[in-house]
Amino acid sequence: MKQAAMSKGTKGTTSLCKGALSGLSSFLEVRALTMGTMLLVGVWSGYLLTATLLACTATLLLHYLHSKYKYWSTRGVKAPPATLLLGHTLHRLGIKVPFMEFFDDLYYNYNGRDFCGYYDFLQPGLFVGNPEIIKSILGKDFEHFADRRTFDLGKVNPIANDMLTNARGQHWRFIRGIVSPAFTSGKTRRLFPLMNNRALHLLQMAREESKRGRVEARALCGRYTMDSIASCAFGIECDAYSSEAESFPVMAARVMQLSPARALKILVLLVAPKIAEVIQRLGIDFTSPEFHFFRQVVTHTLRMREKRGVRRGDFLDMLVESKMNTKEGLSDNTITAQAILFILAGYDNTANTLALTLHLLAHHPHVQAELRREIAGEMRRNGPQIPHDRLMEMPYLDAVISESLRLYPAAPVIERICTKPYTIAGTSVHLKKGQPVLVPIWSIHRDPHHWPQPDNFMPQRFLGKSRNSITPFSYMPFGHGPRSCIGLRFAMLSVKIGLVHLLTSMKLLPSKESMHPIPLNPRVLTLKPKDGVYINFVECSFEETLEEEIALYPPNNHEGVGLADEISDYHGLSKGVSSLKSRNTNESDVLDFRSSETNSFKLVISD
Known part of the structure; x- marks a missing residue:
């Protein structure tokens, strides 16, 4: 019995231990569960808090961004x-x-x-878009809008930084004060013989290409413009046999190409100019090889001219003269910068203007006929030589180009940066320093309020009383004010002399490959044609073409009739306009013109 009692006691103790252990286990499980639950709640609360903070931040950011877009x-x-x-x-x-x-x-x-x-x-x-406000911004109150949107490139590309269009403040005033005299009418006249040679080369190229069929006028005019810039700005004849002449068009074309590497460099300059400086110090050059090439060409040309005493009367000579007439002259870098700017600002815009004018003349043969008659009239007054001043003053020639520039302005938009706080006159609208201002030349030039039938090519808008009635500051193809294009005279001379040479030897006919109005590239801010400019150039006899056009498009006023008769007498045409009966024609009649043999008449434009 004693043994049984002991056994019973042992079992009781064991049972008690088991119970205690079971209770402890349950306690530990509950504690673990509680702690786990607390931990999960804590983690979840952390996520919830983080999410809440992010949501609040996003809400505040969106509110901030939306508030920025409520500025106006x-x-x-x-x-x-x-x-x-x-x-x-x-x-x-x-x-x-x-x-x-x-x-x-x-x-x-x-x-x-x-x-x-x-x-x-x-x-x-x-x-x-208000002409009165534009007048104040670009002219009267210019000191408040003296700068364009530019970026300080002095430490990474000093040549680009010295271009007149990129310079700011006093640096811009200094450069313009020296460069501007090189573009006066008297100095531009000195470039006339060089331009005349290039225009003769243009006519030769047009003749050669026309033998193969329709001509892509944009490419043709681009070659002519590049030839003119190389000759007048760098002293190089691109059709000569030299390493510089061979390399120049290639390097000039590369300057205007936006490769992925160049796009990345531009992005770095725009977003993080300080990083660009560090990268430059590490050996990655932000000055392109093309810029170095042109610097070498300019430096070499200047040294050779100084050594040999050579004078060509070109842009480099004019800059050197301007440099000598000032106390503080331009550095070689600055002279090089202006010469490269000649390419960037002059090549594309001038080529576009000439090509698009040719396109418009091809699709408006009555205008082409009127312009050819004006050229013939100048020959009657001056003989086969048209002086520089008469060329620049020919009213209908000027009207044709002006109307072309109205439809396709060289600068479709003008941008200025507010450099001093400014209030728009008559309003409570304030501009702060650093805020940009856009002037939409494209829209103003096609506003029916300023230009009746705005999409029509009508050169008569720029003749006589019509020209005088144009709303001031509603026509600005090259900008306006102190920061307008200083190369305007050069560009106009280039286009005018090219047109006159072509129209004395070629007829311009529409090509099936070119739509009218011509489609423009929507991604390019220079109004560049989207698919090229195709024209049929037909070589002709100047006298025969004049006679045909007088019959097709007889003058509609007494003065025009008298001029046509005089032209007929001077050029030995078989009939005067007085003996011709007027008849109704349409523009498609010009497509029946016959192609004649090579014109033996040679136009000479004299200095």
């Missing part, structure tokens, strides 16, 4: 809806929609005919 509405100025972060930048650069459409949308739908707002990323800018 809070000031009572209309502005189109802006894309978050980007504003209207993609629209303005022609990436999202053609920039012409964006300008017209602002101009007609958001009060841009007067002024309205827009946004470059988060930066508010003002879009101004």
